[in-house]
Amino acid sequence: KKPAGAPDKSLARAVTKVGIVGAGLMASQMALLFARQLKVPVVLTDIDQARVDKGVGYVHTEIDKLAAKGRVSPDGANRLKALVSGSLDKAAFSDADFVIEAVFEELGVKQTVFAEVEEHVSAECVLATNTSSLSITDMASKLKHPERVVGFHFFNPVAVMPLLEIVRADRTDDATLATAFAVGKALRKSSVLVKDAPAFVVNRLLTRFMGEVVQSIDEGTPFEVADNALEPLGLPMSPLVLLQLVGAPVALHVAETMNRAFPDRFGVSDNMKKFVAAGKNAVWTWDASGKPS
Numbered sequence: 001k002k003p004a005g006a007p008d009k010s011l012a013r014a015v016t017k018v019g020i021v022g023a024g025l026m027a028s029q030m031a032l033l034f035a036r037q038l039k040v041p042v043v044l045t046d047i048d049q050a051r052v053d054k055g056v057g058y059v060h061t062e063i064d065k066l067a068a069k070g071r072v073s074p075d076g077a078n079r080l081k082a083l084v085s086g087s088l089d090k091a092a093f094s095d096a097d098f099v100i101e102a103v104f105e106e107l108g109v110k111q112t113v114f115a116e117v118e119e120h121v122s123a124e125c126v127l128a129t130n131t132s133s134l135s136i137t138d139m140a141s142k143l144k145h146p147e148r149v150v151g152f153h154f155f156n157p158v159a160v161m162p163l164l165e166i167v168r169a170d171r172t173d174d175a176t177l178a179t180a181f182a183v184g185k186a187l188r189k190s191s192v193l194v195k196d197a198p199a200f201v202v203n204r205l206l207t208r209f210m211g212e213v214v215q216s217i218d219e220g221t222p223f224e225v226a227d228n229a230l231e232p233l234g235l236p237m238s239p240l241v242l243l244q245l246v247g248a249p250v251a252l253h254v255a256e257t258m259n260r261a262f263p264d265r266f267g268v269s270d271n272m273k274k275f276v277a278a279g280k281n282a283v284w285t286w287d288a289s290g291k292p293s
């Protein structure tokens, strides 16, 4: 069934090579997914060789795990590994049809990245962003071809979570949007078209949810009480474990974006600010079993 709002699929352009800007956890998970499902070359870039090597290393380790589980054959694993490469030079994107960025969650950084990518790719190459809260229209505004920019927002863990939010910016054209939906389908995700609004749909809800939990802790509720209180709802993960999965710095950025957009509804936790400023990924510590301690 055609997703609501998706343009006619005949408008979609072929994707034969994918570029990924950033080689962090989301980017590396995306690299594996693209290589595995689209079976096309995927190249990761980042600001230094250590980051690039770490990203490619993550993908290779995950492929080895899939092989150990019998999900891919030994030959298939080697073919998959050969599809994923790293580079420091965005010129490696010159023949890519679809480039997605997953860099630091700040508008200026993402605008700079897209402007750099635009120097190397064809006018029709789709520029997608995995931003979880920023405006896609603002991100595209300074480009020569803003019509090829689209939001393509995955959820962590990328391999497992079925949802993909596809975001149409003010100037996104039908061919770009159709290509995004075709890629989403090839990746076997359930794509939904969402408005270019702060944090789209899912993070708007999740941020409110996690924000209320962490602010109740700021106000004195013991963290294990706040975390355990929601367990009977049958959530797949308790709020603080989910917060750790998302990462406190990302969660804080989204909370700040939402606070700017809707100050009456979204607060920013003092504990979150302190812990992120101290370079910690999570507001509380977790024991080896993954539970807050």
Ligand code: CAA
Pocket (backbone or CB within 6 Å): 131, 132, 154, 155, 156, 157, 158, 159, 160, 161, 203, 206, 236, 237, 242, 246, 250
């Ligand atoms: N990477 C790859 N695969 C993973 C994984 C990971 N990090 N974590 C789990 N999996 C796989 C497991 O290997 C397993 O696969 P198989 O069945 O093929 O072996 C499968 O997922 C289920 O895992 P488990 O049985 O170990 O655990 P589970 O049943 O508890 O499920 C979960 C794990 C799917 C992550 C579940 O806990 C869950 O759905 N949690 C909520 C996650 C969520 O809400 N994510 C959204 C975060 S918000 C976000 O990402 C947006 C943003 O912009 C900030």
